[in-house]
Amino acid sequence: MNADPAVIEEIRALSRAMVRAWGFMGGEFAGTDLSPSAVHALIEIEKGGVTARELGVRLHLEKSSVSRMLRKLVSCGDVKEMAAETDGRVKLLSLTAAGKARVAAIHAFARQQVENALGRLGEGEDRTVLAGLRFYSKAQGALANGEGAGRSPEIVPGYHPGLIARVTEMHVRYYGREHGLGQRFEALVAGGLAEFCIRLDRPNNAIWTLRQDGEIVGSLAIDGEDLPGNIAHLRWFIVADGARGGGAGKRLLDAALAFADGWGFAETHLSTFSGLNAARHLYESRGFELTQEQAGAQWGKELLEQRFVRRLP
Numbered sequence: 123m124n125a126d127p128a129v130i131e132e133i134r135a136l137s138r139a140m141v142r143a144w145g146f147m148g149g150e151f152a153g154t155d156l157s158p159s160a161v162h163a164l165i166e167i168e169k170g171g172v173t174a175r176e177l178g179v180r181l182h183l184e185k186s187s188v189s190r191m192l193r194k195l196v197s198c199g200d201v202k203e204m205a206a207e208t209d210g211r212v213k214l215l216s217l218t219a220a221g222k223a224r225v226a227a228i229h230a231f232a233r234q235q236v237e238n239a240l241g242r243l244g245e246g247e248d249r250t251v252l253a254g255l256r257f258y259s260k261a262q263g264a265l266a267n268g269e270g271a272g273r274s275p276e277i278v279p280g281y282h283p284g285l286i287a288r289v290t291e292m293h294v295r296y297y298g299r300e301h302g303l304g305q306r307f308e309a310l311v312a313g314g315l316a317e318f319c320i321r322l323d324r325p326n327n328a329i330w331t332l333r334q335d336g337e338i339v340g341s342l343a344i345d346g347e348d349l350p351g352n353i354a355h356l357r358w359f360i361v362a363d364g365a366r367g368g369g370a371g372k373r374l375l376d377a378a379l380a381f382a383d384g385w386g387f388a389e390t391h392l393s394t395f396s397g398l399n400a401a402r403h404l405y406e407s408r409g410f411e412l413t414q415e416q417a418g419a420q421w422g423k424e425l426l427e428q429r430f431v432r433r434l435p
Contacts, residue, residue, distance in 0.1 A: 153231035170377025275332040306422030339365040354387035396426035
């Protein structure tokens with residue numbers, strides 16, 4: 123498509139106006155005394171499972187710039203570093219309690235800022251704005267990744283509309299096709315996930331989804347309540363067919379385990395069944411051990427059910 127030069131110039135002018143309105147030119151940004159890059163860094167770290175190197179890639183910043191920024195965020199008590207289990211030289215970043223409070227305030231400020239602007243629009247114009255931003259963001263993402271290249275899935279924390287249906291669908295499609303699980307399995311996944319989502323307002327519960335071009339392509343949750351004795355339950359871990367093979371599952375799992383370790387759960391448990399060899403390899407690479415194995419039919423079919431346990435490092 124050959125864009126109209128007049129359209130190009132107007133988009134440039136509008137982009138400059140938005141940048142100024144959002145505070146990128148100095149002064150307070152997102153209601154904080156932080157730089158725009160630091161605010162964006164905190165939001166990326168909130169998603170979990172991110173290292174300093176990955177942060178630089180996501181924010182398009184040089185290594186030295188990321189190092190300086192992280193030193194400030196650590197020194198002011200918003201961010202902490204933890205050695206990864208698989209390589210002690212790699213530091214996983216996570217938010218402290220103060221950092222979580224600051225990010226919550228950033229989100230509240232930004233939501234109010236958007237709400238105030240959309241409130242000045244006419245009926246249905248908010249959807250027009252959203253559609254335009256989606257198209258433009260998708261085009262910019264393709265440009266940044268090379269012409270025609272797809273963007274890697276993004277980890278998004280928390281509940282979003284459609285999550286229960288989509289995560290259930292991914293489970294049913296995969297396990298129905300590969301292992302013959304059907305109606306009972308679907309009902310258990312949907313019912314359990316719906317009940318859990320009602321409890322997401324409690325801070326020891328969390329869920330993450332992988333998003334690619336606006337679609338959920340993976341999920342994982344930590345349920346901090348349904349097992350007794352300070353034990354976290356890892357649940358609903360799945361990555362859709364087209365998103366496998368690029369390390370997305372590892373990033374999801376690392377985000378969840380960083381959350382569990384941050385809460386100080388003594389153990390993290392997960393239930394699965396024999397034959398899922400790739401998943402088992404990933405679990406064991408992150409410190410899980412097979413502790414129980416027995417025949418059972420809780421998912422609607424006779425399977426060799428397994429329990430894996432990971433203890434707090």
